[in-house]
Amino acid sequence: MSEHLQAIRGMNDILPADSGEWRALENALVAILDAYGYREIRLPIVEQSAVFKRSIGDTTDIVQKEMYSFDDRNGDNLTLRPEGTAGCVRAVLQHGLLQHQPLRLWYGGPMFRHERPQRGRQRQFHQIGAEVFGPPGPDVDAELILMTARMWRALGLGELRLEINSLGTAEARAAYREVLTRYLEAHRDALDADSLTRLERNPLRILDSKNPDMAAIIADAPSLADHLDDESRVQFDALQSILADNGVECVVNTRLVRGLDYYSRTVFEWITNELGAQGTVCAGGRYDGLVELMGGKPTPAVGFAMGLERLLELWRQARGARPQAHPDVYLMATGNVLDPHALSLAEVLRERCPQHRVLVHVGGGSMKSRMKKADRSGAMLALILGEEEVANGTVTLKPLRADAPQETCAQGALEEALRRWLAA
Numbered sequence: 001m002s003e004h005l006q007a008i009r010g011m012n013d014i015l016p017a018d019s020g021e022w023r024a025l026e027n028a029l030v031a032i033l034d035a036y037g038y039r040e041i042r043l044p045i046v047e048q049s050a051v052f053k054r055s056i057g058d059t060t061d062i063v064q065k066e067m068y069s070f071d072d073r074n075g076d077n078l079t080l081r082p083e084g085t086a087g088c089v090r091a092v093l094q095h096g097l098l099q100h101q102p103l104r105l106w107y108g109g110p111m112f113r114h115e116r117p118q119r120g121r122q123r124q125f126h127q128i129g130a131e132v133f134g135p136p137g138p139d140v141d142a143e144l145i146l147m148t149a150r151m152w153r154a155l156g157l158g159e160l161r162l163e164i165n166s167l168g169t170a171e172a173r174a175a176y177r178e179v180l181t182r183y184l185e186a187h188r189d190a191l192d193a194d195s196l197t198r199l200e201r202n203p204l205r206i207l208d209s210k211n212p213d214m215a216a217i218i219a220d221a222p223s224l225a226d227h228l229d230d231e232s233r234v235q236f237d238a239l240q241s242i243l244a245d246n247g248v249e250c251v252v253n254t255r256l257v258r259g260l261d262y263y264s265r266t267v268f269e270w271i272t273n274e275l276g277a278q279g280t281v282c283a284g285g286r287y288d289g290l291v292e293l294m295g296g297k298p299t300p301a302v303g304f305a306m307g308l309e310r311l312l313e314l315w316r317q318a319r320g321a322r323p324q325a326h327p328d329v330y331l332m333a334t335g336n337v338l339d340p341h342a343l344s345l346a347e348v349l350r351e352r353c354p355q356h357r358v359l360v361h362v363g364g365g366s367m368k369s370r371m372k373k374a375d376r377s378g379a380m381l382a383l384i385l386g387e388e389e390v391a392n393g394t395v396t397l398k399p400l401r402a403d404a405p406q407e408t409c410a411q412g413a414l415e416e417a418l419r420r421w422l423a424a
């Protein structure tokens, strides 16, 4: 009997024991997005592959190694979204949403990347992200970071480190790229295979390498900070002073380049030491060139995405296991013939007291097994309908968690009785 079909490796079910916590996490984050005036955009999970190839960049890990791409029955090449920004820009352009700027949006849902599954790294994972189109920064960059800081406070998360950097303009980066390439060429022998391919196509990405053997080479590399254009530097300084004024500490990490090609100027990551190697829970930055690259008018833009699996794990660590939700009352009749009465009374209760969770017994069985199910449900009270109760229009309340005698009350007075029993 071990022939059950299995889910795809790295694509996890979220079971009932966990889904309540997921929803609570999402609600807490969305409440803050809402309070800052961000509006939800719901995007398709599948897009034409060109949407991602063009925006994320041909030389990135995502496009080269991680995308789930396939030909559909029409022969169109489609891809399961590996991230949200590309589809968001596609939608914003398609629907002319850039007419009213600034445009503040958020999105959420599953993303797909063919990576090696491990702690904090799945093939289907979930993000919530925000994007702002229009303002060139640094005010809006700061707003996004202050908003995420507020989210961590609302969740009661402990130590999260904010690392920031400026990648400068495309021109500044091109000049730096030459200097960096010369340095790396001179240390060719010390580069790993990944870095050698990157050297030709996208040397900045070498700074993003996670290989510990590369750490020394990277530490000694010329710094992007020394090649920043003046305007980017002014912006970057302004961002830091807004953050400081609002009590948000940050570390400037001049090696922070981010894995996607489309970033420019401000980039940032929120990192924890509590989750092992996969410590980045939220990452973002400015992508001033992307809207134009995707066929729109040049429009500055900035955004972030957070990984919900990693955040949830951190949240659990911070506040411990939560009690499972359980019903308030378990409603049963004493025998099969009376079961329809139990269903009808449950409907009446749901109408009159929608705040209470009512689990109604289904599937028949002996009185003993009914009581066992009532107990196992975690409900505070069993409501029992026997022949006498049905005849008299009453119901018996049996406390399941308190050492108190049962009582019988008129069905019309049930609302009041429940309020009394469930108030504590």
Ligand code: ATP
Binding pocket: 083, 113, 115, 120, 121, 122, 123, 124, 125, 126, 127, 258, 259, 278, 280, 281, 282, 283, 284, 305, 306, 307, 308, 309, 310
């Ligand atoms: P990493 O360096 O961990 O691979 P990334 O730079 O590829 O991250 P982004 O594309 O910036 O990640 O995505 C934003 C956030 O989404 C990450 O900081 C992380 O929290 C989460 N994330 C990314 N990839 C995964 C994954 N495969 N599984 C779980 N969460 C992920």
Ligand code: MG
Binding pocket: 259
């Ligand atoms: Mg990655």
